[in-house]
Every structure is written in C-alpha cells, then in structure tokens.
Amino acid sequence: MINNTESTFTRVKNGRKYRSVRWARLVVILGFIVSVAFSITLVLGQSFTSPSDVLSVLLGHKLPGASFVVGQLRLPRAVISLLVGMSFGMAGVAFQIMLRNPLASPDIIGVSAGATAAAVFAITMLHLDGASVALFSISMGLLVALSIYGLSYRNGVTGTRLILIGIGVSAMIESITVYLLSQAQSWDRQEAIRWLSGSVNSAQLSQAQPLLISLLLFGGFLLSRSRDMEALRMGDDTAQALGINVNMTRITVMVSAVGLIAVGVAITGPIAFVAFLSGPIAMRLIKNKGALLLPSGFIGACLVLTGDYIGQFLLPSRYPVGVITGALGAPYLIYLIIRVNRKGGSL
Amino acid sequence: MTLHHQLIVNHLSAGYDDKIILQDININIEAGQITSIIGANACGKSTLLRTMSRLMSPSQGQVLLDGKSIHSTPSRQLAQTLGLLPQSPIAPEGITVGDLVSRGRHPHHGFISRWNKADDNAIAKALETTKTTELMDREIDELSGGQRQRVWIAMALAQETSILLLDEPTTFLDVAHQMEVLDLLIDLNQQQGTTIVLVLHDLNLAARYSDQLIAMKQGQIHAYGTPTNVITEGIIQSVFGLHNQVILDPLSGHPMVLPIGRHKITKNT
Numbered sequence: 227m228i229n230n231t232e233s234t235f236t237r238v239k240n241g242r243k244y245r246s247v248r249w250a251r252l253v254v255i256l257g258f259i260v261s262v263a264f265s266i267t268l269v270l271g272q273s274f275t276s277p278s279d280v281l282s283v284l285l286g287h288k289l290p291g292a293s294f295v296v297g298q299l300r301l302p303r304a305v306i307s308l309l310v311g312m313s314f315g316m317a318g319v320a321f322q323i324m325l326r327n328p329l330a331s332p333d334i335i336g337v338s339a340g341a342t343a344a345a346v347f348a349i350t351m352l353h354l355d356g357a358s359v360a361l362f363s364i365s366m367g368l369l370v371a372l373s374i375y376g377l378s379y380r381n382g383v384t385g386t387r388l389i390l391i392g393i394g395v396s397a398m399i400e401s402i403t404v405y406l407l408s409q410a411q412s413w414d415r416q417e418a419i420r421w422l423s424g425s426v427n428s429a430q431l432s433q434a435q436p437l438l439i440s441l442l443l444f445g446g447f448l449l450s451r452s453r454d455m456e457a458l459r460m461g462d463d464t465a466q467a468l469g470i471n472v473n474m475t476r477i478t479v480m481v482s483a484v485g486l487i488a489v490g491v492a493i494t495g496p497i498a499f500v501a502f503l504s505g506p507i508a509m510r511l512i513k514n515k516g517a518l519l520l521p522s523g524f525i526g527a528c529l530v531l532t533g534d535y536i537g538q539f540l541l542p543s544r545y546p547v548g549v550i551t552g553a554l555g556a557p558y559l560i561y562l563i564i565r566v567n568r569k570g571g572s573l
Numbered sequence: 574m575t576l577h578h579q580l581i582v583n584h585l586s587a588g589y590d591d592k593i594i595l596q597d598i599n600i601n602i603e604a605g606q607i608t609s610i611i612g613a614n615a616c617g618k619s620t621l622l623r624t625m626s627r628l629m630s631p632s633q634g635q636v637l638l639d640g641k642s643i644h645s646t647p648s649r650q651l652a653q654t655l656g657l658l659p660q661s662p663i664a665p666e667g668i669t670v671g672d673l674v675s676r677g678r679h680p681h682h683g684f685i686s687r688w689n690k691a692d693d694n695a696i697a698k699a700l701e702t703t704k705t706t707e708l709m710d711r712e713i714d715e716l717s718g719g720q721r722q723r724v725w726i727a728m729a730l731a732q733e734t735s736i737l738l739l740d741e742p743t744t745f746l747d748v749a750h751q752m753e754v755l756d757l758l759i760d761l762n763q764q765q766g767t768t769i770v771l772v773l774h775d776l777n778l779a780a781r782y783s784d785q786l787i788a789m790k791q792g793q794i795h796a797y798g799t800p801t802n803v804i805t806e807g808i809i810q811s812v813f814g815l816h817n818q819v820i821l822d823p824l825s826g827h828p829m830v831l832p833i834g835r836h837k838i839t840k841n842t
Contacts (some may be wrong), residue, residue: 234700234701235693235694237671237697237709238671238675238693238696238697238700238709239693241669241671241672241675241709241710242671242675242693245672280663326663351634359737380679400620403698403804420625425740431639453679453682456665457676457679459663459665460662460663460664460665461659461661461662461663462627463657463659463660463661463662464662464663466626466627466648466657467626467628467629467651467652467657467659467729467732468654468677468679468732469648469649469651469653469680470648470649470679471648497800498745506792509666513665513667514665514667514672514673515670550604557823
C-alpha cells in the first residue's frame with residue numbers, strides 16, 4: 227500500500243510537471259513565432275531591408291531610405307498589429323470562457339460592433355481623438371455588453387439566447403456605423419474600410435501608447451485571473467465550490483475584456499474574427515495542458531501580423547487585414563455552427 | 574482528523590425570484606456523520622443543499638459554519654473547509670483525469686503560491702481512495718458514467734475539506750455504480766471522519782447508508798433523525814404520498830420501504 231501510494235504520488239507529480247512543461251514550451255514556441263512574424267514584417271515588404279539596417283533604424287540611427295520605410299511605414303504597422311492582435315486574442319478567449327461558448331466572442335455578439343460605432347461617432351461627428359475616443363468606445367462597448375446580457379436574461383442567461391440576441395444587436399449596430407460613415411464630412415475610402423472590416427493601414431507609433439496601457443492594465447488583470455477562469459470552465463457551481471467568487475470574477479473579467487476590445491477597435495477597427503478565432507486555435511494546440519489566455523493572445527498577434535502581411539504583399543491586389551482574417555474566420559464560423567448544433571460545443 | 578467543523582442551518586428561507594422554496598429550516602448537521610436529504614420531487618432538497626453550500630443566497634436566516642455565516646465568509650476560505658460536488662459539473666473538452674482531480678487544489682493556492690508536495694499528496698490520496706489512479710492519463714470524455722462520478726468525487730476529495738456536500742451523486746448511475754459511490758462515501762467517512770451531506774433519490778439506499786435522514790416536504794423539514802426514526806410508514810406516506818410498508822432489511826437491519834401501488838399486491842396490507 228505504501229509503495230502504491232509512493233508510485234501514485236510520483237505519477238501525479240510527473241503528470242503535473244509534464245503539463246506545465248508542455249504548456250511553457252508551447253507558450254515559448256508561440257512567442258517565437260510571433261517574433262518571427264514581427265521581424266519579417268520589418269525586414270521584407272515591397273523591398274528587402276537587411277536585418278542589420280532594420281536594427282540600426284530601431285536603435286535610432288538615420289539611414290537614407292531605410293529610416294522612412296522601416297521607421298515610418300513598417301514599424302508602426304508591426305507594433306500596432308502585435309498589440310491589437312494580443313488584445314483581441316485575450317479578450318476573445320475571456321468572453322468565450324466566461325460564457326462557455328466559442329460563439330460568444332465579442333466580435334460575434336456585438337461588443338466589438340458597439341465599440342466601433344462609438345469610435346466612429348466620436349471621431350467623425352464629435353471630432354474627438356486619442357484617449358477620449360478610447361473612453362467613449364469603452365463605455366459603449368460596456369453598454370452593449372450590458373444590454374445584450376439584460377435582453378437575454380430570463381432566470382439566468384443561457385449561452386444560446388445570448389448569442390442569438392448578440393448577433394441581432396451586432397447587425398443593428400453595424401448599420402449604425404455605415405450610417406455614420408455616410409453622414410461624415412470627411413468621408414474617405416480608407417476610413418470606411420478601417421471601420422467596417424478593420425485595418426492597420428493608417429497605423430502610427432503614437433497609437434501604440436493607449437494600446438500598451440490597455441494591455442498592461444486589462445490584459446494584466448486577466449492574466450492574474452487566469453487560474454480562476456480555468457476553474458470557471460467547469461461550470462459556475464464547481465467554480466464556486468472551489469472557492470471562486472463567480473459573479474465578481476465574471477464581471478471584472480468581462481469588463482477588462484471589453485476594455486481590451488474597445489481600445490483596440492478605436493484604433494484599427496474591428497479586425498474580423500481575430501477575437502473569435504484565437505481561443506479555439508489555442509485550445510486545439512494546448513489540448514488542456516494549461517491556461518488558454520496567454521497562448522490565445524499570441525495567436526491573436528500572429529493572426530493580425532500574418533493576415534496583414536498576406537493582405538499587403540502576397541495577393542494580386544492589396545487588402546486590409548480584416549478582409550484576410552474575415553476570409554479565414556468565415557469557414558470556421560460555419561463549421562462551428564454545424565458542430566455546436568450537433569453536439570453542443572464548449573470551450 | 575479529529576477536528577470537527579460544525580454546520581448549522583438557522584431559520585433559513587430561500588427561493589428564486591418571488592417563489593419561496595425553503596421555509597424556516599433549522600438543522601444541526603451531526604459532525605462526522607453521513608446525513609441524507611430525502612423527499613419528493615421539488616420539495617426543496619437540492620435548494621437546501623445549494624444554500625448550505627453557498628450556491629444560493631438565503632432570503633432569511635443563515636447557514637453557520639463554526640458559528641460564522643458562510644455567506645459572509647471569503648469564498649476561498651470557505652472552500653478549504655466545505656466541499657461540494659454539484660449535480661452537473663462540466664469537464665472542459667479533452668481534460669485528463671489527473672488534471673481534473675488536481676484542480677481540487679484550487680482553494681489552497683493564493684495568487685502566486687507554488688505547487689508543493691502537499692498538493693501532490695492530496696491528489697494521490699484522492700485518486701487512490703476513489704480507485705481512479707489507473708485512469709489518471711485518460712480523458713474524462715472516454716470514461717463510463719460510474720468512473721466519471723468517481724473522478725469528480727476525487728476532485729472534491731483533493732480539496733481536503735472536512736465537510737463534503739453532494740447533490741444527487743448517484744442519479745445517472747446504474748445500481749452497481751450507485752453502490753460503488755455510496756461505499757466510497759462510507760470509506761471516506763470512516764477513514765477520514767469527513768462529515769457528509771447528500772441528496773439521495775433512492776429511499777432504501779438512503780436508509781442503509783446514512784446515519785441521519787432529513788425528510789423534506791414542501792420546503793420544510795418534516796422529520797429529522799436516524800433512519801429508524803424517519804423511515805416509518807406514517808412519515809413516508811406523508812412525505813411522498815405513498816402507501817407503503819416498512820420492513821427490516823434482512824441484510825443490514827435497517828428499515829426498508831416497500832411501496833404499495835394499485836396492482837400486483839397479493840397479500841393484504
């Protein structure tokens with residue numbers, strides 16, 4: 227019996243180590259892939275800039291040509307893509323876990339749409355910029371999230387009802403965005419594309435600051451709640467039994483996720499399906515070896531970086547990143563709806 | 574484990590929205606014993622257990638753990654003493670038994686506390702008590718109903734609480750697996766002195782396996798005591814509206830209910 231316990235103990239210990247090593251390895255690999263995608267964006271565009279030239283531009287040296295191409299064009303794009311991708315990836319999976327349904331990501335249920343409409347209104351109608359746009363966008367995102375929750379509340383909220391209502395609300399709000407754009411004084415095509423499908427075409431380094439703050443603040447908070455979120459995947463009752471204050475966790479996590487989304491869309495628009503795709507991809511890779519939050523953020527960053535690269539350079543004409551991720555996400559959405567219909571999927 | 578924690582339900586009322594389900598419930602749960610809650614459908618059995626485990630808030634009254642209201646105790650602190658196996662827990666897709674059971678250690682970890690030997694020990698012990706060691710690397714989705722229930726109990730055991738509440742732990746199991754789960758609870762009670770409170774459907778298993786029975790009717794406690802005192806023809810008739818005869822179970826000496834319907838009864842009752 228003692229021997230037996232000993233070996234069970236060892237097996238438990240090894241199993242736990244195996245899971246955490248595997249998780250850490252995967253996070254490192256994902257981080258590496260993100261940095262490769264980031265570097266490629268800096269080095270290779272319509273022309274090739276040698277890595278050493280890129281490095282000296284990054285270090286602040288002035289090189290004719292390279293300073294403009296790398297410093298002004300590629301770097302802002304890469305940095306914004308990275309930050310926005312991480313924001314969307316983490317926010318998406320937070321929603322999916324909290325509402326226990328892969329369809330419940332903010333870009334499907336109208337939260338992103340609401341935040342976008344608010345940003346468009348603030349920029350084109352009120353002529354605001356910077357932090358005030360972000361604040362406007364966050365409050366509207368929260369308001370939409372609350373309304374969807376309220377509309378689908380009947381003795382508790384079930385995932386399916388919330389998703390259906392969210393899709394409806396989303397469609398309604400998107401039409402508001404279109405209306406606002408058509409009324410705007412300075413109506414131009416670039417702007418419209420940004421707000422309708424998401425784009426990093428007008429990325430500037432100055433935009434990195436709000437994104438970085440939001441990632442540190444909201445993303446950092448989410449990371450601190452990562453373990454509680456994992457427990458919530460086992461149902462509210464079980465999570466409560468394990469000592470989690472379920473309501474408090476759910477509210478604070480969703481508010482943070484809305485913050486990440488809203489600050490992101492105020493800058494790049496709602497890059498289609500990045501929030502929706504990141505979590506499920508992370509889950510296929512992790513296969514329950516650990517928390518989904520951080521991997522999902524890295525995958526979001528990969529999706530935006532590579533999506534933008536493909537849209538710019540690998541297709542016959544140029545497309546904004548949202549068109550590429552949209553084309554990737556749509557088939558998955560269809561697959562998911564079929565699968566959820568068949569056996570009721572969860573994340 | 575000699576330290577017994579005391580669980581007392583004090584003038585408790587609870588319900589959903591404007592519907593009152595529990596009315597003025599008073600119980601003193603016997604520490605170190607197995608208590609089963611029985612009663613007809615919708616009599617408030619599960620609601621009582623859910624309120625006792627803080628899944629629901631009372632509209633009036635309190636549930637006291639060692640004299641302190643559980644509804645004002647910090648969640649994690651409570652979860653170190655009071656464990657609960659809900660009726661339908663959800664296993665994340667593809668999770669392995671070892672991983673799931675280890676999640677029972679959640680309340681013992683703070684924001685950045687390191688995983689330690691005590692954790693691995695508790696998990697190993699939980700796996701062995703529930704005889705699920707061999708299932709450790711399997712995914713939950715591929716287990717049978719009985720195995721799965723044992724794994725969930727293992728998770729609750731890994732939590733190392735001295736009180737364990739279970740909401741209908743035998744509901745979807747066939748009779749052999751029901752016995753397996755109940756035997757496991759007796760082992761746990763005898764070996765570790767765990768106080769166990771559970772909702773049970775099967776009257777005769779409840780009578781055989783419990784030290785105390787709580788018979789509920791329309792949101793109130795109709796009878797509370799040892800099986801011999803609670804399982805009587807009069808109480809069963811009143812609680813379930815069931816014509817019945819109580820005999821002694823020849824195998825255990827505990828009372829046993831024979832239901833009497835309109836057909837197939839050949840002897841005069």
